[in-house]
Amino acid sequence: MISNRLNQGLFQVRKMSRYRFRKSSYGIVLVTLAIGLVLDLITYFEWMKYAEPDWVLLILFYWCLIMPDRIGVGHGWIAGLMIDILNYSLLGQHALAKAFVALFAVTTSRRIRTYDLWQQCIIVFFISSIDIGITVWIANFTGNTEIRLVYWQSALMSALLWPVIFMALRFLSIRRRVG
Amino acid sequence: MSYNRIFPIYRFAFFLALSIGMMIIDHRSTLLGPVRNITSLINITFESVALFPGNTAAVFERYYPDDTLHRKFIELQNKQAILETRLQRYEALELENQRLTKLLGSSESSTNQVLLAEIIGLSPEPYNQNIVLNRGTEAGVFLGQPVVAPEGVLGQISKVGLKRSVVTLITDPSHGLPVQIQRNKLRTIVQGAGETDRVEVPDLISRSDIQRGDILVTSGMGGRFPIGYKVAEVTDIVEDASEPFMKVSASTIAKIGLVREVLLLWNSDQINDFKPPESGSVSSQKNE
Numbered sequence: 146m147i148s149n150r151l152n153q154g155l156f157q158v159r160k161m162s163r164y165r166f167r168k169s170s171y172g173i174v175l176v177t178l179a180i181g182l183v184l185d186l187i188t189y190f191e192w193m194k195y196a197e198p199d200w201v202l203l204i205l206f207y208w209c210l211i212m213p214d215r216i217g218v219g220h221g222w223i224a225g226l227m228i229d230i231l232n233y234s235l236l237g238q239h240a241l242a243k244a245f246v247a248l249f250a251v252t253t254s255r256r257i258r259t260y261d262l263w264q265q266c267i268i269v270f271f272i273s274s275i276d277i278g279i280t281v282w283i284a285n286f287t288g289n290t291e292i293r294l295v296y297w298q299s300a301l302m303s304a305l306l307w308p309v310i311f312m313a314l315r316f317l318s319i320r321r322r323v324g
Numbered sequence: 325m326s327y328n329r330i331f332p333i334y335r336f337a338f339f340l341a342l343s344i345g346m347m348i349i350d351h352r353s354t355l356l357g358p359v360r361n362i363t364s365l366i367n368i369t370f371e372s373v374a375l376f377p378g379n380t381a382a383v384f385e386r387y388y389p390d391d392t393l394h395r396k397f398i399e400l401q402n403k404q405a406i407l408e409t410r411l412q413r414y415e416a417l418e419l420e421n422q423r424l425t426k427l428l429g430s431s432e433s434s435t436n437q438v439l440l441a442e443i444i445g446l447s448p449e450p451y452n453q454n455i456v457l458n459r460g461t462e463a464g465v466f467l468g469q470p471v472v473a474p475e476g477v478l479g480q481i482s483k484v485g486l487k488r489s490v491v492t493l494i495t496d497p498s499h500g501l502p503v504q505i506q507r508n509k510l511r512t513i514v515q516g517a518g519e520t521d522r523v524e525v526p527d528l529i530s531r532s533d534i535q536r537g538d539i540l541v542t543s544g545m546g547g548r549f550p551i552g553y554k555v556a557e558v559t560d561i562v563e564d565a566s567e568p569f570m571k572v573s574a575s576t577i578a579k580i581g582l583v584r585e586v587l588l589l590w591n592s593d594q595i596n597d598f599k600p601p602e603s604g605s606v607s608s609q610k611n612e
Contacts, residue, residue: 236359237344
């Protein structure tokens with residue numbers, strides 16, 4: 146009887162700590178995504194205009210891989226909507242693309258996590274290309290632009306940057322004991 | 325773990341429908357205007373964070389000035405003196421012009437109210453020919469308002485928030501602008517080429533009187549842009565005898581990389597009987 150109660154108490158404590166644990170992990174996702182949004186806003190050099198890495202995509206992709214049961218399509222959609230707001234573009238354009246990225250990451254996370262870093266780079270290039278494809282296609286559909294191949298330089302840059310982002314966020318999530 | 329396999333797809337379908345609905349509403353109507361008013365506050369927060377390093381540099385420059393500032397001051401002072409003398413001549417000319425137009429009995433309107441706005445940023449997306457200004461509905465900015473730089477025409481307002489507005493540049497492929505050649509008053513239309521500082525003149529028939537180096541100015545047709553502002557300089561003409569139209573490309577006079585401050589224009593008749601634009605005139609802003 147007593148041992149049973151003790152067990153219950155222990156269980157309670159563990160449950161509470163898990164709850165707190167979740168909240169803090171959620172905060173770090175929000176903060177890193179916000180940093181990504183700011184980094185996306187900055188134009189670094191004029192010659193890098195077409196080749197700017199998609200920071201939000203990389204960060205979103207990482208968190209979807211690490212905790213697919215907590216970060217997913219909805220978070221991707223909201224991150225994309227923030228990009229739409231900050232870029233003054235059509236509301237829903239990037240949201241759709243980022244929701245798709247999150248869907249892909251969540252559904253294939255268990256497989257991708259076992260890959261080497263360079264193999265993940267190829268996956269990032271692939272998914273970033275699709276992301277750019279969706280946004281450019283919608284922009285073309287609404288009559289703003291022609292489809293040109295230079296826009297996909299950004300996907301290459303994102304893929305090259307993936308190891309850096311992965312290492313940095315891995316360091317961060319191990320320190321904060323997330324994931 | 326069936327949660328991970330199945331549910332995201334349903335959720336994605338929901339968000340897919342939501343985004344498509346939102347895009348249609350945003351593209352086809354002005355229902356999301358109030359939403360943009362609110363989102364411009366989010367923009368300001370993020371932009372101030374992104375611009376923070378630059379701003380601190382400006383503050384340092386203000387309190388610890390170096391020689392360049394002083395030199396710039398003297399340079400500007402000289403320029404000011406020259407401009408002021410020129411302005412006197414301009415005022416006399418304008419008075420004379422007003423008298424003559426009155427004599428002719430024409431109803432040609434001239435702009436007289438302007439507002440100075442600062443360019444906050446270029447569009448972060450490479451495929452958009454847009455710039456962002458630091459003025460919005462708060463300052464009376466409206467959809468379709470002409471925007472000019474001291475050198476020449478830049479574009480027109482295409483989205484307005486409370487404190488921010490977006491200018492579609494004349495280099496945007498969806499933007500057409502009625503112009504005339506300054507030399508011989510030949511009227512035509514300038515269309516954006518989707519590249520920085522480059523426009524095209526798509527509908528001049530073969531053997532039209534146009535030369536390299538011709539200056540294109542606004543013709544005042546369509547009633548949106550006031551007459552006589554410089555738009556572009558013809559750089560390249562390709563004439564093929566078998567083609568009905570010439571291929572003329574021109575470079576804009578106002579270089580977007582060099583402009584920092586722009587002017588928003590109001591027509592004098594718009595000031596006199598100012599009323600909020602009807603929804604019909606707002607939604608037709610892309611067709612000019």
